Amino acid sequence: MELDLDRCTGCRLCQLVCSVTNFSENNPKKAGIRVVSKLFTDARYDVIVCDQCGTCADVCPVGAINMDEGVVRIDADTCTNCGVCIDACPNGALFSHPEVAHPIKCVACGECAKYCPRGVLDALAGLRKVAS
Amino acid sequence: MRTMHGYAGSILRVDLSTGVASAQPLAEDLVNAYIGGRGFGAYLVYREVPPGTDPLGPGNKLVVAAGPFSGVFLPSGSKTSFSAKSPATGLYGDSNIGGHLAGELKYAGYDAVVLEGRAPVPSYLFIEDDKVEVRPCEKLWGIGAIKTEKALKDELGDEFQIATIGPAGENMVVFACVNHDIGRQAGRCGMGAVMGSKNLKAIAVRGTKGVPVADMSALRKVAGEMFSALAANPALKVWQDQGLAQVTTWSNSIGALPTRNFRQNFYENADALSGERMRSDIHVRDKACFACPMATGKYCKASHRGESVFLEGPEYETTALIGSNCGLGSIEEVAYANYMCDELGLDTISAGNAVAFTMECFERGIITKEDTGGIEARFGSLDAFVEIAKLIAARQGIGAPLSRGVRAAAAAWGGGSEDFAIQVKGLEWSGYESRGAPSMMLAYMTCDIGAHHNRAWSVTHDIAVGRNVIEGKAAKVVELQHVRPLFDCLGVCRLQWVELGLPLEYYARLYPAVTGRDDTWEDLLLKSERIWNLVRAFGVRERADFGRADDQPPRRFYTEPVPDGPLAGSRVTREDIDRLLDEYYDLRGWDRDGRPTVKTLERLGLADVAAELLAMGRIS
Numbered sequence: 001m002e003l004d005l006d007r008c009t010g011c012r013l014c015q016l017v018c019s020v021t022n023f024s025e026n027n028p029k030k031a032g033i034r035v036v037s038k039l040f041t042d043a044r045y046d047v048i049v050c051d052q053c054g055t056c057a058d059v060c061p062v063g064a065i066n067m068d069e070g071v072v073r074i075d076a077d078t079c080t081n082c083g084v085c086i087d088a089c090p091n092g093a094l095f096s097h098p099e100v101a102h103p104i105k106c107v108a109c110g111e112c113a114k115y116c117p118r119g120v121l122d123a124l125a126g127l128r129k130v131a132s
Numbered sequence: 133m134r135t136m137h138g139y140a141g142s143i144l145r146v147d148l149s150t151g152v153a154s155a156q157p158l159a160e161d162l163v164n165a166y167i168g169g170r171g172f173g174a175y176l177v178y179r180e181v182p183p184g185t186d187p188l189g190p191g192n193k194l195v196v197a198a199g200p201f202s203g204v205f206l207p208s209g210s211k212t213s214f215s216a217k218s219p220a221t222g223l224y225g226d227s228n229i230g231g232h233l234a235g236e237l238k239y240a241g242y243d244a245v246v247l248e249g250r251a252p253v254p255s256y257l258f259i260e261d262d263k264v265e266v267r268p269c270e271k272l273w274g275i276g277a278i279k280t281e282k283a284l285k286d287e288l289g290d291e292f293q294i295a296t297i298g299p300a301g302e303n304m305v306v307f308a309c310v311n312h313d314i315g316r317q318a319g320r321c322g323m324g325a326v327m328g329s330k331n332l333k334a335i336a337v338r339g340t341k342g343v344p345v346a347d348m349s350a351l352r353k354v355a356g357e358m359f360s361a362l363a364a365n366p367a368l369k370v371w372q373d374q375g376l377a378q379v380t381t382w383s384n385s386i387g388a389l390p391t392r393n394f395r396q397n398f399y400e401n402a403d404a405l406s407g408e409r410m411r412s413d414i415h416v417r418d419k420a421c422f423a424c425p426m427a428t429g430k431y432c433k434a435s436h437r438g439e440s441v442f443l444e445g446p447e448y449e450t451t452a453l454i455g456s457n458c459g460l461g462s463i464e465e466v467a468y469a470n471y472m473c474d475e476l477g478l479d480t481i482s483a484g485n486a487v488a489f490t491m492e493c494f495e496r497g498i499i500t501k502e503d504t505g506g507i508e509a510r511f512g513s514l515d516a517f518v519e520i521a522k523l524i525a526a527r528q529g530i531g532a533p534l535s536r537g538v539r540a541a542a543a544a545w546g547g548g549s550e551d552f553a554i555q556v557k558g559l560e561w562s563g564y565e566s567r568g569a570p571s572m573m574l575a576y577m578t579c580d581i582g583a584h585h586n587r588a589w590s591v592t593h594d595i596a597v598g599r600n601v602i603e604g605k606a607a608k609v610v611e612l613q614h615v616r617p618l619f620d621c622l623g624v625c626r627l628q629w630v631e632l633g634l635p636l637e638y639y640a641r642l643y644p645a646v647t648g649r650d651d652t653w654e655d656l657l658l659k660s661e662r663i664w665n666l667v668r669a670f671g672v673r674e675r676a677d678f679g680r681a682d683d684q685p686p687r688r689f690y691t692e693p694v695p696d697g698p699l700a701g702s703r704v705t706r707e708d709i710d711r712l713l714d715e716y717y718d719l720r721g722w723d724r725d726g727r728p729t730v731k732t733l734e735r736l737g738l739a740d741v742a743a744e745l746l747a748m749g750r751i752s
Contacts, residue, residue: 009417009427010419011424012422019342025343027341027343029239037290039417097340
């Protein structure tokens with residue numbers, strides 16, 4: 001999956017949209033996506049988000065993570081929040097939050113891609129900017 | 133306790149002298165009367181910093197405040213206000229910063245932080261949700277503002293949002309700024325000096341909590357419309373490409389670009405400082421404040437004498453005051469000087485003024501090479517700029533008087549230099565030369581913190597209704613002085629409205645969705661007027677002679693006609709200035725000495741302030 005990272009401005013609207021959409025909260029830490037500033041070292045931003053590779057499902061000791069029509073989903077009722085998947089994720093794209101009893105990951109809802117002002121995330125959902 | 137929608141719900145008080153921190157519930161009265169951000173700052177500084185307090189002593193308080201829109205799903209809820217008694221003016225001062233700090237403060241659980249006392253050793257304030265610590269950091273003292281941010285990010289992690297000061301703040305230069313997110317500054321009024329006086333090198337914040345809103349579906353609807361309108365705006369692209377740097381060419385074309393210490397308002401070399409040149413010559417990456425589609429921040433690279441540096445900027449104000457006002461020759465030169473100011477922790481607007489003032493004094497022979505320590509302080513010299521900036525930050529040589537601002541430097545150097553010390557109330561003039569723009573001139577004269585443009589950027593009004601017209605100009609200034617600072621109370625950027633024309637109606641609709649309060653836009657404007665008058669009352673309480681004399685422009689603007697450029701020959705007359713002030717005071721319900729009347733203060737719900745000033749014999 002190729003994100004157009006050269007266009008990222010680090011505004012973090014994607015994180016905010018994710019929390020609003022999936023948790024009905026204004027809380028960028030409660031989101032399945034992260035913008036990381038690499039300005040000091042590489043003069044650019046990085047976006048960390050799940051590419052649905054399934055590694056987490058393979059390592060989950062309780063079978064709480066499954067592929068559902070191309071999207072890797074965590075079953076909150078089964079998950080014990082042990083953190084094995086967080087450590088195993090090759091992209092670092094599972095996030096823990098003190099108020100959520102399971103790791104948070106991208107569910108491919110596409111809302112972040114819809115709002116991204118620069119089209120950085122189009123590859124996530126094949127969607128275009130919110131305005132037409 | 134009921135949920136206070138749009139707010140984190142508490143104020144953090146930190147006594148730096150003892151290191152004791154305590155969170156207090158946000159009072160309903162405060163929220164209802166003062167909204168947030170600048171409003172909280174004005175109220176708390178008025179209430180808690182008594183007259184006569186040394187701005188650089190432990191008795192001053194620094195209020196760092198977000199607003200109800202900060203960190204919320206809407207375009208650019210990114211603004212944090214820094215408020216304190218200003219060491220530049222001796223009056224109330226505030227300055228706000230974009231970037232990513234405001235939301236983070238609320239996610240950590242605080243709408244405002246009140247910093248009191250003075251840390252016994254150089255320290256930084258660490259905030260991670262409920263964990264608050266004053267941590268010693270002697271190692272960082274003396275380090276540049278941006279380098280300090282990097283050091284703390286390396287130690288704490290990228291998710292911490294960090295505000296720092298540079299050596300100028302440590303040394304209490306009265307125009308030292310607070311720096312954040314590499315190139316965002318609370319630049320004006322010396323808020324960095326207040327931090328330095330408290331031995332506070334930095335504030336680092338990370339939060340994991342959500343900001344509650346009253347009606348999430350209404351918020352999503354309004355914010356969705358706003359984001360869509362911005363994305364569809366054909367003017368968005370040039371803002372994304374050039375940011376505020378594009379303003380330089382326009383400002384020059386209308387005869388407003390400060391040039392050679394405001395002698396001129398047209399710079400013959402402005403093409404070399406344009407937004408296009410920024411983009412083509414030094415631009416590296418676009419850089420946005422929180423949740424902002426405009427991304428006016430421009431990460432750039434500049435080299436000078438074999439040293440290559442990265443910085444955010446230069447934007448318009450920096451280009452105007454450092455570039456044309458000091459006669460520099462290229463955008464890369466401006467960028468390098470910008471970087472030096474950022475690392476040293478100097479406000480580029482005041483620093484540009486201070487260096488330009490020095491250059492004019494030098495060229496006129498008021499100061500000599502003996503005074504400057506050998507520096508050839510001539511317009512156009514980047515080397516001179518850099519050397520003078522370093523002396524200011526260190527408060528050495530000619531930097532010592534300059535570190536107290538151009539008003540103080542003029543008093544020290546004499547020779548008639550006060551006529552061209554370009555300031556009001558002790559704060560240096562920002563980027564619009566206004567001899568051909570009477571409403572903009574009045575806006576600078578009456579701006580509550582000193583000569584700053586952001587309270588009433590009315591130069592476009594002058595262009596629209598006539599450059600020489602006086603009639604009606606005061607009314608426009610008053611109107612804007614209520615609308616624009618309201619954004620600083622709400623904790624949201626105003627550029628989307630000012631520059632891309634996003635209707636104010638959207639913000640009026642956001643307010644009930646976010647806060648659950650039924651105030652109309654007019655209700656909010658009345659609160660903004662209350663804050664404006666409270667800030668004025670701070671000055672009236674502070675000094676028996678505060679008033680009309682504090683609202684005067686430098687003599688240059690009404691004695692020297694513009695020498696060249698599109699507005700050659702124009703000036704505002706002394707009579708114009710008096711008429712503008714009379715009309716302004718009348719519209720505000722102040723007396724002709726510029727003091728609010730009891731009646732006006734009572735109308736605005738400030739009866740207690742009126743009683744206090746009346747008892748002191750300051751108003752009638």
